[in-house]
Amino acid sequence: MPTLALATHDVEVPVTPGWRAQLQLGFAREPQRTVLAQRSHRGPLRVQKALYPEGPEVCQVIVVHPPGGIAGGDLLEIAIAAGPGARVQITTPGAAKWYRSAGSRAQASTRIAAAPGSSVEWLPQEAILFDGARVSSATRIDLAGDAVFVGWDIMSLGRTAAGECFTTGELRQALELARDGRLLWCERALLDGGSPALQSGAVLAGFPVFGTMVIAAGRLDDAALANCRDCTAAQGESGITRLPGVTVARYRGASTAAARTYFASLWNVLRPIVIGRVAIPPRIWST
Secondary structure, three states, rough: OOOOOOOOOOOOOOOOOEEEEEEEEEEEEOOOOEEEEEEEOOOOOOEEEEEEEEEEOOOEEEEEEEOEEEEEOOOEEEEOOOOOOEEEEOOOOOOOOEEEOOOEEEEEEEEEEEEEOOOOEEEOEEEEEEEOOEEEEEEEEEEEOOEEEEEEEEEOOOOOOOOOOOOOOOOEEEEEEEEEEEEEEEEEEEEOOOOOOHOOOOOOOOOOOOEEEEEEEEOOOOOHHHHHHOOOOOOEEEEEEOOOOOEEEEEEOOHHHHHHHHHHHHHHHHHHHHHHOOOOOOOOOOO
């Protein structure tokens, strides 16, 4: 599937003061378990406690944003560090909502650092951009040595269940993944609400939902790649590409549920291979 349209121009947007929320999490490996060794927050962004649904080796946390929605001028910053040998899984309790803006851009920044021997699974639920939302989202992943990263991002342009379309507004996305300081994957996207580009087959082909899944765990062998290609989305279009040092899967369609199910099916295949554990869906996904 083609990469989303890239943009090099910039647009100045008025800045209106909003909520600034910060969350810093640090995970460490003890002899028999992974622990949440550092936790600090500022503003409405936090985790409640460490969970161990798979036993002590994997530490699961649920990132909560109590306001439930992100407005123009808000800034959310998340920083996650996994120490040597730590096994970390992070998810969210429900869809993120980006509200219509009168002009100011809402921003989200996520930085993940993983030390040798560690694994980080970044498995948030979808984000819904209301018509008129102005959003800037940036993610940076830094891996050291043989650290493993598995993560995804799912976006819905408009509240599709209510028949809403993304006719105005803007989405800027940036994703960078590096290993030992060497950039393995980098992409930038700029999507303008109502733009004819959204109807282009090279971008979204008129679909309101799209997502990207990234797996950084060395090179997948041919058998694993074939099993992944046997997984297809029930609705919409999907595909997976193996590149040096990183594997990237894409979805575009009309259903966030179909996107989640597709990425989860790939996770079922790949988790035993790259992390050495069967895929157990977080309980919060079923509530």
